[in-house]
Amino acid sequence: MKFLSSFLSSLLILTFPTLLLAQDIMPPAIPWNGQSTELLVDKSDKWVTPFELSDGLESPTYAETMDWIEKLVANSDYLEIVTIGTSEQGRAINMVIASKDKGFSPEELSTSKKPAIFFQAGIHAGEIDGKDAGMMLLRDISQGNKLALLDDANLLFIPILNVDGHERRSEFGRVNQRGPKEMGWRTNAQNLNLNRDYTKLETAGIQAVAKVINSYDPDLYVDIHVTDGADYQYDITYGFVETGGYSPEISTWLATSFKPEVDQALKNKGHIPGPLLFAANGNDFSQGNVAFSFSPRFSHTYGDIKHVPSILIENHSLKPFEQRVLGTYVFLEQAIKSVSEHFAELQSAVKSDRNQKPSEITVKFAFRETPADSMEFLGIASKKETSEITGREYVVWEGKEITQIVPSLLMDRPVENVKVPKAYWIPAEWSIVIQKMKAHGIEMEILQQEKELKLEFSKVGDFKMNNQPYEGLMRFQSFDLEKLDRTVSLQPGSARISTDQPLAELLVILMEPESIDSFFQWGYFNSILSQTEYMETYIMEPLIAKMLSEDVDLKQRFEAEKTSNAEFAKSPRAIYSWFYKQTPYFDQNWKVIPVGREW
Structure with a gap:
């Protein structure tokens, strides 16, 4: 693999003879020598990581990473490695479990009196800091002097989530990032962004993460990234849903109990922690910092809507790789300590958020009219x-x-709310949506025999699709909706999904078409937009004449439509279509979103 990587790099340089490495032309780096450098072991140490051997300049390949971790696991009774999925190219997606009680199963960990802390690296595979930090931390826990961290916590660690993107590595992985020497690719082998996939569950990586969250029920979820964008002094920036989310008690706990302790630990080790940073003008921060309302397609907001305390780390891309890795180590170590110390309060917050019974749910947020x-x-x-x-x-x-x-x-x-029905019904023929709901951990009943029900549906009026696919799917640019009541016969295999459950907020976000992360807006129901039966003019002409002669009200409505709509009056096609819709031959399912509401 090393030979192939070197060959490809040489080929790129030959192909682009004037190309400079971005590392050579980056903005000046601020000198740094934080106390966290004490975490590095000597190169002669038996368990030195490949990152440390390279003087903090390189990150190992998938094979080198797994080989090192497997040896570490084999040498400790407190570690176990499990495969949680298989990538699109056939690589194992592995997770390391650390438990001093040696209870490694989902049943044991989800019912343990200790918190389970779940952290993942490499969802964007070029942003790999968490992998090397996690390897060092597991080394120091299992072979060093930090075994006490497992006295009050169990750990779940995915070293490389986007394993295929990780192996699409070269010196030309990320133009704006200061190391490592070779970096992986942001998207997976199908060019899908895993951190846009939490609601639609298209990728093997996020399907695996959903299984981990559902099976192990973690008490803290940490997703580790590296930024794009502007320059600033902060090296470890991170955030969570503070306002405008679905887990207010968890947000309060993260803001008041977790964040102050983690910030202080980072400062003590020579790092500069900061919030998530997005320049309002896209260049510098002269016009302010933007705190976006991310939708649940993203990791930390998906955690928020599932009532799992969740953190998004964004290490600063212009800081040296070693500095970022060491800061991530400090963050993770303190996160374990803080969750353990305040676990009772955290459990209370989670219970409160999971027991919410909202009558309305916000599906769209906008900026405040004045800065906060x-x-x-x-x-x-x-x-x-x-x-x-x-x-x-x-x-x-x-x-x-x-x-x-x-x-x-x-x-x-909040700028758009929807009311919460008693339940949603999904017909059996939309099994892909039913299966995705199950994968989210949403509770449901499956119909065993045919059932007739009167339900409320949404029907699409005028609509416009985006010109380009997004994450491989065709989404809507705009659409109109109307509500209608219909009596339908649902077949065995159809699903009734009650909103009286802990994941009611996620359920509504996925089901209601106004939500930007609904299955409707992701395009899973696009086939309803196709009209598949049509009229013939030689039938419609005598049929229309008969209808007009027999229905005075219809004739009056037709004349009124012509008077008020000049374009309609001049269009034979529009006139035929208008009459066709008045007949029982017209497709009553056309444009009706197949999600029924039970009130």
């Missing part, structure tokens, strides 16, 4: 220069530390 407040921002000085190539201005980062006061722009204002 201001924040002290530890920035890096920048200037604008005009490009000699494009003639446009661009940002140049100068490597000088500055402090700014910038507005915080919060996207947590």
